[in-house]
Amino acid sequence: MPLKVPNGLPAITQLKEENIFVMKAQRAESQDIRTMRIAVVNLMPVKETTETDLLRLLSNTPLQVEIDFVRLETHLSKNTSSNHLDNFYRPFGEVKNQRYDGLIVTGAPIEHLPYEEVAYWAEMQEILDWSQTNVTSSMFICWASQAALYHFYGLQKYPLSKKLSGVYPHTLSCPTHPILRGFDDLFYIPHSRNSEVRVEDVVRCKALELLSSSEEAGAYMVMSRDSRQLFVTGHAEYARNTLKQEYDRDVAKGLNPTVPKNYFPLDDPTLKPTKIWASHAHLLFSNWLNYHVYQLTPYEWS
Template identity: 45%
Template sequence: MPIKIPDDLPARASLEAEGLSLMADTDAARQDIRPLRIGLLNLMPDKPSTERQFARLLGASPLQIELSLIQLASHSPKTTSAEHMLAFYRTWEEVRHERFDGLIVTGAPVETLPFEEVGYWDELTRIFDWSETHVHAGLAVCWGAQAGVKHFHGVPKHVMADKRSGVFPHANLAPASPYLRGLADEIEIPVSRWTEVRPEDLPGDGALRVLLDSEESGLCLLEDARRRWLYMFNHPEYETGTLAAEYARDRLIDPSTPPPRHYFPGDDPSRPPRNRWRSHAHLLIGNWLNEVYQTTPFELAKIGAE
């Protein structure tokens, strides 16, 4: 099934060129199918790129997906045009009376700040609380995942001495999990962060189950089964050149910045990187969508009532 996104969203042209099946509003209206309603709370500065990355993964599913782009009311992006935000986004205040089968919360460039010093922290915590009654399942990524485990479980994050950047191997610790079905025993995932969540800080009651972990880069994926949330501390959604672009940006600030590890062939930044995580990302997101589809109520009004 295709993914339903706005007809004039900039991501549409590039995704169509890749062969992704996209659906217009008029075509969706003719099908007697209830699509999965997925909200994307996009906290990343380059919002069009993030839209494209997640739409690509969501649209590869055999399910029909209706993607809603959500922004914070308490924060105005500085690097995405006001026209783009007005055309394609609604604030959480505008959608808070609606219900969603799934909610994705992205990362944000605020990870070295204490949570309480982030200008929109109060609104984000209200969104997490709202999700317990208006969202069937959630997926939080990078800083969004750290924010989720902090809010729901009081788990702190720790600032590291150096940025952890690269494509690292991760062990599949729960191959029988529906979220990891079909994944290899070891998979590679892009990592790009200055902070980490440590295993010793996880709650002792087993509320958070570790699904993916790396000896080199640490915790990767946690499951909060009671809330039906997944917390992904890394970036399976990244495109082939995303880490290269971040590396070039970081070198403008600090020319001594080392290249992302295990990313460029032979760790040589003059050689173009090869994507070794694309299939893992598609399978992981596809598994998440399938689990949402299998467990969500058919009637949207019943979400949050169970």
């Protein structure tokens, strides 16, 4: 089924080229279907890329999904034009009295900062608290997962000795959980971060359940026991070239980055990366929308 997104969003062109059905508002409103409303708080610097990556995965279900992109009011993006934000994003203050079936909060390249030193930490905390009362199910990705685990459960993040960058094998800790339905015993997911939440801290917290982890990348998927919060430390949503773009950027900055692991054929950055995580990325998002949004959300919010 289609996605309902703002008219003129640049991602629409790329999605149509991939044969993903994107519906305009007028046609969506003519269908007698209960639309799932998803708010996306996009903290990534290059917002257009993340928009496309997420919409690609949210489209892969029988549900009609309406997307509201939400921006912070206490942070001005340096890598996305104000025109783009004004046209396609709603400030948090404009939506905080509304109810959503689902919420996605993305990562941000600020793992090196203590949470309290993040310029928009107070607004981030407000969004996290708001999600408890105004959202059925929330998915927190990468830095957002660490921030939410800290805010709600007091779990600390720990700096890594070097950046974790690559595509890593993962196993299942709870293979019968609905969010993991259809997952293989071993699957690969990209990671790109400089800090971690430790497996032993997750396991010690009785309110949380460790669903998947990696010997190299650590905790990957964690869920609250009430199934309303999903914490994902990796980047299932990444497109084929996203890690390459990050690697090239770091090379250009003279950071001498390590070649992303299990990503380039023969570890040669001049070769086209092999994408080996797409099927599990689609499963993750379709299972979340089905079992933790659609199956749990009320037909009418009251």
